[in-house]
Amino acid sequence: MRKNMRTDSHYFKFFTCVTCLIFIVIFAVSSQALGRRAAKEGAKMVPNAAANIKGFDNENIHGLIGFYEKSHEHGVLIMGELTGLEPNEIYAMHIHEIGSCESPKAPGEHFDPVKDKAAEHNHGHAAGDLPNVKAGDNGNAAVNYTAKELRTDDSNLSVIDRSIVIHKTKNGKPTEPVACGVIQHVH
Numbered sequence: 001m002r003k004n005m006r007t008d009s010h011y012f013k014f015f016t017c018v019t020c021l022i023f024i025v026i027f028a029v030s031s032q033a034l035g036r037r038a039a040k041e042g043a044k045m046v047p048n049a050a051a052n053i054k055g056f057d058n059e060n061i062h063g064l065i066g067f068y069e070k071s072h073e074h075g076v077l078i079m080g081e082l083t084g085l086e087p088n089e090i091y092a093m094h095i096h097e098i099g100s101c102e103s104p105k106a107p108g109e110h111f112d113p114v115k116d117k118a119a120e121h122n123h124g125h126a127a128g129d130l131p132n133v134k135a136g137d138n139g140n141a142a143v144n145y146t147a148k149e150l151r152t153d154d155s156n157l158s159v160i161d162r163s164i165v166i167h168k169t170k171n172g173k174p175t176e177p178v179a180c181g182v183i184q185h186v187h
């Protein structure tokens with residue numbers, strides 16, 4: 001009896017170890033894939049800035065979004081993943097002016113550093129208006145967009161110390177904000 005128990009515990013340790021290894025391999029492969037994707041997009045592998053996304057009320061919503069400055073001509077690649085969303089729902093995403101996610105109103109207005117230019121060239125869209133994303137069956141959504149008019153430098157186009165806000169949508173238009181992350185410089 002005692003001998004069996006010991007054997008069981010050895011098996012348990014063995015399986016825990018194997019599970020650990022599998023997770024380590026998956027993590028290594030997926031972070032490499034992210035890096036390769038960033039490299040393919042012409043960006044550095046380490047983001048210039050990042051936002052840790054959390055739901056305002058819904059704690060299931062999480063995400064990590066990286067901001068990779070490509071060059072002054074090409075803007076910022078915004079890339080990452082959101083999880084815990086409602087399956088197959090469409091979400092809107094914007095950069096908001098204020099770097100605070102204390103409450104749904106804390107981030108303030110949409111970041112709009114080039115108002116006149118935006119009205120002229122971009123049909124009135126603010127530079128901080130990002131394309132909608134759609135959650136898959138598993139509630140995950142990939143973010144991968146290059147914002148030509150944004151930067152991660154110290155200019156007035158910079159997204160540093162601003163916030164990225166995820167909204168629910170109705171007929172493609174943004175409604176209530178559900179999640180938010182402050183965009184911070186990666187040192």
Ligand SMILES: [Cu+2]
Nearest residue numbers: 093094165167
């Ligand atoms: Cu918004």
